[in-house]
Amino acid sequence: MLDLTKVAHEALSQEDTGWNMGSFGAIAEFHHVAGDPSPAPVDGLTQVTARGGVRIDNLEGVTPVAYETLSPKPHRWTQAVSLCLPEHAAAMNQREVLTELGSDTGTIRSENCEDILFDMGLKQFQVDFCIRTGDPNLLKVLRDNAGKSLFETGNPAMPAILAAHPHRVALTRIGRIEVYQMIGGPDTGGKSPEGPHTHVLPKLLRAGRTHSANTPIPEGLTPCGALHPENPVIGRLGEDKPFNRAAFDAFQGLLNAWAPEEYLTGKQGAWRLLEQVVAASDVQEPDSRVGRAGWRNGIRQWRILHGNSALLDDWAVAFDRETGLSDPENPGH
Known part of the structure; x- marks a missing residue:
């Protein structure tokens, strides 16, 4: 711990x-x-x-x-x-x-x-x-x-x-x-x-x-x-x-220890299915707001970690769209 x-x-x-x-x-x-x-x-x-x-x-x-x-x-x-x-x-x-x-x-x-x-x-x-x-x-x-x-x-x-x-x-x-x-x-x-x-x-x-x-x-x-x-x-x-892979890995340690379980389940679920090369049409995103955020960030991070692919493009079109789950990165700047 x-x-x-x-x-x-x-x-x-x-x-x-x-x-x-x-x-x-x-x-x-x-x-x-x-x-x-x-x-x-x-x-x-x-x-x-x-x-x-x-x-x-x-x-x-x-x-x-x-x-x-x-x-x-x-x-x-x-x-x-x-x-x-x-x-x-x-x-x-x-x-x-x-x-x-x-x-x-x-x-x-x-x-x-x-x-x-x-x-x-x-x-x-x-x-x-x-x-x-x-x-x-x-x-x-x-x-x-x-x-x-x-x-x-x-x-x-x-x-x-x-x-x-x-x-x-x-x-x-x-x-x-x-x-x-x-x-x-x-x-x-x-x-x-x-x-x-x-x-x-x-x-x-x-x-x-x-x-x-x-x-x-x-x-x-x-x-x-x-x-x-x-x-x-x-x-x-x-x-x-x-x-910066070192910075990414360091935060994943904090995330795995202290993140909401719904978020981790959403992101890790996306990673598992992408690794198995499952088509976007054959999967369903999480039901919860927090789970969907994890799912979408999982798609983004998979691209950074593994590069572009037609499979990933299909997933991004299907799931990583603007749905009110994001905030301005620097409000007031």
Whole structure:
């Protein structure tokens, strides 16, 4: 059986592994940028650079859920391990208005511990999505508008935040991610900066979901964060890259230990039938949503592993079509 703490510790030393914490609509991401100095060594489950940091404070009671999701691009897939808690244990404060929390005594870097933390009041179930600043001008605007919704018509706090680019801090029951870079928007050319960044997407916030419907989280669990080991076909900037068999095999180990059984059955079933050269017309895809995702990713991965064939083309036409089982790979970028 895999040890989650050991897996997390090793992942934090891997520059190609990304992390996130947040909800469906408010998320903080940590990624190492190629060419940057290696993350500074820090005691415990922590990784920090000049651009941001991630710290895992508590894995007690965490259930890891490994999964692969379908990409809109038919030659790709995404992958992650969600770190989940029972619903009652994952709940955060769910504040609805801008709220001053005081000095950030739990900060990853000691130089930020005197800066003031504000909950943005996004009312997300498993994350207190915050900003942190020592800027006196921004502090005045924030304090003048504390107790109000950031989305209230005419509230000057949100424009002030977007102009000042304070640190963003995502707080969960398992730890935190801090982002020191600018907020993606007009000052960054309309896209998120490379490396650590955040997304606050009002349209998704209004859905009131803890995670995408395409993420196979078992009922009763809530994802508080996730690690994203190196993808074997997608580079750090979302570009196609030559297939990395070592990265593929490494994630299959996590998948076999921690994936939903329906997914594994779907993918392995497709592989078995393809190996037996069974025609697409003679097989039936799984009944469940999760099983069908495994089946379709199995087709994609078989092509990567074994090359093109007329048989595989027939399977792709029959089964690997767009059915609402995929999400944008980089929402908000």
